[in-house]
Amino acid sequence: MNKEKYNLLSKEILDAAIAVHREMGPGLLESVYEHCLMKEFELRGIYAQNQVAVQLIYKGFDLNKDYRIDILVEDEIIIELKAVEVVLPVHEAQIISHLKLTDKRLGFLINFNVPLLKQGFRRFVNNF
Template identity: 85%
Template sequence: MLDASITVYKEMGPGLLESVYEFCLMKEFELRGIFAENQVAVPLIYKGYDLDKDYRIDILVEKEIIIELKAVEVVMLVHEAQIISHLKLTDRKLGFLINFNVPLLKQGFRRFVNGF
């Protein structure tokens, strides 16, 4: 994930919209033969009830790894809470929060593990 993200960052640079990085990262995964889906709809379940609504995950890699993309000046706690909630609600173990609006991409790359 990090290498593909760095490749996109080097090619496109900082300061673009999140959607630009999403489309470019999807193409980079395709070029590398990595299966990924973007804007994955996840059913909203509350207390066992399907509320007939969905929320979306930016990118789901190999049906297991959640990527939440940002292009913001500062990653806030709510952004971290968002990826943690996605992991919990989908029973996934690994997720990455990637902020492309940084001088060096590794500064905007965070790994999250769901402890279940």
């Protein structure tokens, strides 16, 4: 995926998340935002999958441990959703781990429990 496509899709993801936040407001369960965001992507014609399993492979061995990506957009961009008072380093480690384990380039950590969604929207780029 080229840079222009990443930028366009990133804007669509932010716009969709803002639409969900405006409609639902802060203070709900993470799963509520996940389902609403999936519907918003569908309405916009954006291909997305939720609760995507990621295998842990170490030195070529499958360690039989699956991690879950909240939402994978267009098979390229990882979205990790939160509905928390404060985003902690462990939440950031989660998105960084998902990017590294899947060898994806771009991810977003979105915390819906904020007054304005832009305050809860963080971009992560895989430079590993």
